[in-house]
Amino acid sequence: MLGLKSNTQMKAEFEQLAMPCLDGLYASALRLTHSDRDAEDLVQDAFMRAYRFFDKFERGTNFRAWLFKILTNTFINKYRRQVKERSFSEGSERESVTAQLFSADATETAANPEDHLLDRLLSEEVLSAIDHLPIDFRMVVILADLQEFSYREIAEILDVPVGTVMSRLFRGRKLLQKHLQSYANAQPNQAIDLNEYRNRKKLG
Amino acid sequence: MDCRELDNLLYAYLDGELVDDERVAVEGHLAGCDACRAATDREHSTLLLIRSRAKAGGARAPDALRERLSQKLGDELKVRRVRAIGRLAAAAAGLAVCTVVAHSSWRSHQRRLYVEDAVNRHARSFPLEIEKPSPEQLEAWFDGKLDHRVAVPRFQNVVTQGGRLLNVRDRQAAYIRYDDRGRRLGLFVYSDKPGDVDVTEPEVDRSNGFNTVTWRDGDVVYTLVTDLDDDDIRQMLPQHRIPEDAVPAHAPTVQPAAFSH
Numbered sequence: 418m419l420g421l422k423s424n425t426q427m428k429a430e431f432e433q434l435a436m437p438c439l440d441g442l443y444a445s446a447l448r449l450t451h452s453d454r455d456a457e458d459l460v461q462d463a464f465m466r467a468y469r470f471f472d473k474f475e476r477g478t479n480f481r482a483w484l485f486k487i488l489t490n491t492f493i494n495k496y497r498r499q500v501k502e503r504s505f506s507e508g509s510e511r512e513s514v515t516a517q518l519f520s521a522d523a524t525e526t527a528a529n530p531e532d533h534l535l536d537r538l539l540s541e542e543v544l545s546a547i548d549h550l551p552i553d554f555r556m557v558v559i560l561a562d563l564q565e566f567s568y569r570e571i572a573e574i575l576d577v578p579v580g581t582v583m584s585r586l587f588r589g590r591k592l593l594q595k596h597l598q599s600y601a602n603a604q605p606n607q608a609i610d611l612n613e614y615r616n617r618k619k620l621g
Numbered sequence: 622m623d624c625r626e627l628d629n630l631l632y633a634y635l636d637g638e639l640v641d642d643e644r645v646a647v648e649g650h651l652a653g654c655d656a657c658r659a660a661t662d663r664e665h666s667t668l669l670l671i672r673s674r675a676k677a678g679g680a681r682a683p684d685a686l687r688e689r690l691s692q693k694l695g696d697e698l699k700v701r702r703v704r705a706i707g708r709l710a711a712a713a714a715g716l717a718v719c720t721v722v723a724h725s726s727w728r729s730h731q732r733r734l735y736v737e738d739a740v741n742r743h744a745r746s747f748p749l750e751i752e753k754p755s756p757e758q759l760e761a762w763f764d765g766k767l768d769h770r771v772a773v774p775r776f777q778n779v780v781t782q783g784g785r786l787l788n789v790r791d792r793q794a795a796y797i798r799y800d801d802r803g804r805r806l807g808l809f810v811y812s813d814k815p816g817d818v819d820v821t822e823p824e825v826d827r828s829n830g831f832n833t834v835t836w837r838d839g840d841v842v843y844t845l846v847t848d849l850d851d852d853d854i855r856q857m858l859p860q861h862r863i864p865e866d867a868v869p870a871h872a873p874t875v876q877p878a879a880f881s882h
């Protein structure tokens with residue numbers, strides 16, 4: 418009886434811990450996969466994997482970080498290849514954009530008077546700019562700026578040293594700002610036409 | 622600290638990641654350097670803007686996903702419960718649950734064929750050849766009739782109603798019928814030397830409205846057919862603690878408390 422009851426208790430405990438993380442998992446999965454369907458599949462895979470390994474979770478440690486570790490591992494192992502393959506042609510253009518931005522001194526602080534232009538940016542543009550970051554930078558930006566994990570937690574989740582987290586975050590954020598600055602500069606005064614914006618994005 | 626060093630620590634500072642000494646050093650430099658202070662303010666507001674925009678645009682998990690996950694957790698729980706009963710039955714019979722690693726879809730398919738046949742035969746309520754025996758009498762009755770030994774699992778509050786010989790597909794099997802307060806359980810015990818039935822740890826299948834658990838002890842395969850739901854299964858199990866993922870090794874880990882006499 419108790420053997421079974423503890424299964425029930427474990428399910429209740431898992432649900433109580435995991436369900437509140439679902440929105441964050443899904444929002445992050447969307448940024449990783451670029452597709453509603455893949456994001457749902459990724460979250461489902463990670464969620465069920467976490468449940469199956471829940472007895473391995475050390476009670477009292479950070480459950481949310483543990484869940485995101487499973488999410489990113491699942492993504493790296495299973496989805497990254499698919500996503501890469503599917504968006505290969507699109508991806509090569511994208512690479513050149515980021516390479517261009519990157520070579521144009523990404524470490525320069527945005528010290529120009531047009532800074533306030535960023536205020537006009539829409540959520541969709543910010544998310545799209547995140548989506549365009551190379552995957553290693555994108556992961557730390559998602560974890561730090563969308564999920565607000567600490568550097569130590571991110572290091573734990575991605576299994577890299579804290580110093581690596583810091584340098585990826587530095588470069589990721591600078592790249593993101595460059596990207597956003599170019600959107601903002603290209604749209605001086607009028608409200609941004611999203612369709613036009615998307616077309617522009619496709620052209621790279 | 623010079624302006625370059627500050628630039629390197631800027632995000633760590635804004636993210637609240639700097640410990641006392643470093644933080645003091647950064648703040649000391651900022652107090653005396655207008656350029657860095659302006660740059661820090663800009664970075665700070667940009668960071669806040671990006672974060673708030675990204676969050677505002679972040680999608681919530683679709684309700685359909687939420688529902689599907691709840692559903693899947695429930696399914697997984699049922700499978701675990703039925704598996705636990707399989708382990709318990711194996712332990713109660715004093716069996717080792719072997720882990721023969723063999724994953725081929727053909728063999729899983731074979732297992733399902735055996736399971737379906739066992740379910741159909743259990744449902745047809747064939748007459749018993751020996752009625753109301755004790756588990757020991759039943760073991761003695763099967764002895765010599767089959768080319769493998771038959772260990773009869775004992776469950777709490779469940780009586781052995783009887784037994785007979787009955788085939789599962791091409792295999793001669795011992796069929797043991799239990800009665801759990803008016804509800805029937807059937808257990809098929811058959812030899813599978815060729816290893817056609819793919820089973821490592823107790824496997825749960827569903828067929829025709831029945832739950833089945835199939836497990837293996839060397840060349841001998843056990844298929845338990847039940848229509849029990851969760852509550853019934855819980856009541857059937859002994860009242861002492863069983864490590865839930867403990868697969869019995871060689872000796873039964875469940876000692877006499879699991880026996881019904």
Ligand SMILES: [Zn+2]
Pocket residue numbers: 623624627650654656657658
């Ligand atoms: Zn300075």
